[in-house]
Amino acid sequence: MNLQYALLSDSSWQQLTNWQTPDTPFMSFEFWQALSDTGAIGEKAGWLPIYILIHRPNDRDSDATQEALSSAKLSASKLSSEQIGQPIAVMPVFIKGHHQGEFVFDHAWAQAYAQYGLDYYPRLVTSAPYTPITGQRLWLAEGEVLDADILKAAIAGVDDIAQQVEASGWHGLFVTPEMAAIAHAALPTDIDIEMALNSQANGVAAKPIELPILERQGCQFLWQNKHLSQDSKLNRDSQLSEDGQLSKDSQPFADFEGFLATLKAKKRKTIRAERRKVAEQGIICERKCGDAITEADWQTFYHCYVMTYAVRGQQPYLTLDFFKKLAATMPEHLMLAQALDANADIIASSLFLYDKPDSKNATLYGRYWGALGEYDSLHFELCYYQGIEFAIEQGLTYFDPGTQGEHKLIRGFIPTKTHSLHRIYDARFVPAISDFCAKDRMHMAQYREQAFAALPFNIDNMPTFNDSDF
Structure with a gap:
């Protein structure tokens, strides 16, 4: 599927099509408007939003038009229907210089960067702000279903933003099990670290598409x-x-x-x-x-x-x-x-x-x-x-x-299991952070099993432990 994306700093995209009702109130337009109107998100709050609009191209699209809609449009103004073909999804990304209001913490990763004299900030975050609730992280147009093509286009937009603002990584918090599964199937989960390190040693950054999506799990x-x-x-x-x-x-x-x-x-x-x-x-x-x-x-x-x-x-x-x-x-x-x-x-x-x-x-x-x-x-x-x-x-x-x-x-x-997705753009840190995530998943799986054993139900109502997914 040939999908394109545009990077927008306003919410004019909401008027371009009919959008599905989100799976939780925390992704409703009303909730996000209240956050914006009261300064809970925005530059002053340290939650600077960029919206990745994923669309099917129309006949008038050209390479020049698409370039204008992506890498040059972090400060984009309103779009017209002539610029966009068929809008199918939007994923919010926040440019952040802190960890506040997230509930999936990566302080240790920031400390590791600091020990090597490197900046961990800014970092990119996709979440429902201040809300540790599992749910959809993309708004979908009527009739659309999240699939590998949509997620790949969204991650391409994330990579574009990261390159422009020199972000250390992207963090998708409290995503649905379905989104986590699609990410695993559609995107790399491992890296040819020797090739990536050789590239960086020669002054050439690893291509973002070669970088893996890492997963953390919680309870x-x-x-x-x-x-x-x-x-x-x-x-x-x-x-x-x-x-x-x-x-x-x-x-x-x-x-x-x-x-x-x-x-x-x-x-x-x-x-x-x-x-x-x-x-x-x-x-x-x-x-x-x-x-x-x-x-x-x-x-x-x-x-x-x-x-x-x-x-x-x-x-x-x-x-x-x-x-x-x-x-x-x-x-x-x-x-x-x-x-x-x-x-x-x-x-x-x-x-x-x-x-x-x-x-x-x-x-x-x-x-x-x-x-x-x-x-x-x-x-x-x-x-x-x-x-x-x-x-x-x-x-x-x-x-x-x-x-x-x-x-x-x-x-x-x-x-119950929670999922978060992470993408680190400096290949030198990927092996250590990947190992951290793997050990963290193992620890959390053990914790969930131990917690399950402490459930207060009587024998006739005690469910069977099944940690496959939720």
Whole structure:
């Protein structure tokens, strides 16, 4: 397939065709517009976006036109339909001089560069900013499916940007298993290091296409709204019928008690005790969705959110205006859980985003939390148990509470594999970083297996460990 790409610094490409609905709210145009409008992404934030627009050429395309649309267009302005043939995909790339808001860390790689007196910055990152959620990393036009040709064109665009800004590498964070598999099949995963080093020794850089795509894997924890068994595959699609519904023997829970019944007696007792402790402190919890969240609610929520950072002596990445813009543009994806004390004053808040319940693999995402004081077990109640109850009530299939934390594991959140892709442009560092990634994958596989063994389910609901992919 003959695909071309253009490098753009604005979002005018959104008007060129009809785009598919993203698989998570964090890749919605509304979410990204809120980030941009409030300065969370942009040059001042150190998240300078470049958009790689992949398209099929039209009859008017020429070599000169394509050159103008690629290597000379890091500061491109609006495109016209005459310049672009048929847009099929867009991949965002950020030019960054730091690691903030990423959750897949490469500090050790930066230190290695520094030890040799080399610059690790700028570096290129493709991610949903500040969001450790697995999902699509390209916007696709209606009728398109991510394949090897599209990904190769996207990586060619990445290589172009890297050459222009002299980036050390590219990092695709929390990509889907499908994207990781396509990258492995379509792009080199190893390098002829002797040839590459000889080229660099002679002052000739290795051709980017010869450089490999490296993979790191991680572990997050995911709650599933269904009864599990020894035959479960721990795969989002394993127990779905052709219409995307759970099979009859994997029906969603009717209520929170139905979920608790799948746990070992000791774990059920612990969770009930934690919920009881919250009530004994005179605290009640409420949930509000979308337009029911008031201006006062947002003010109080943000006060709580800021406290999460203040206790660590940090400033939050996101502003109150950002959350208000989400409320104005995508309220159907927002749920706010609040904790109120005996005086009916809000003392803690937790903001969730969620997919529409009728979408395939509809998921609740736990994202932003904060409290105005220390309260026994309140974090577990507001960030996990309220989320589980909401997912059950709404008929959502999954609950993704965010990154890290064995405390999620013992509350029924299952260890699952995450993927990130990496491309290093200095061939001298590729062998060491490749070895690092291989050892890291092995370590994380062992960690996931150990975490799986600690799951709190009773024998009738304990799923079979399957780490092949998720």
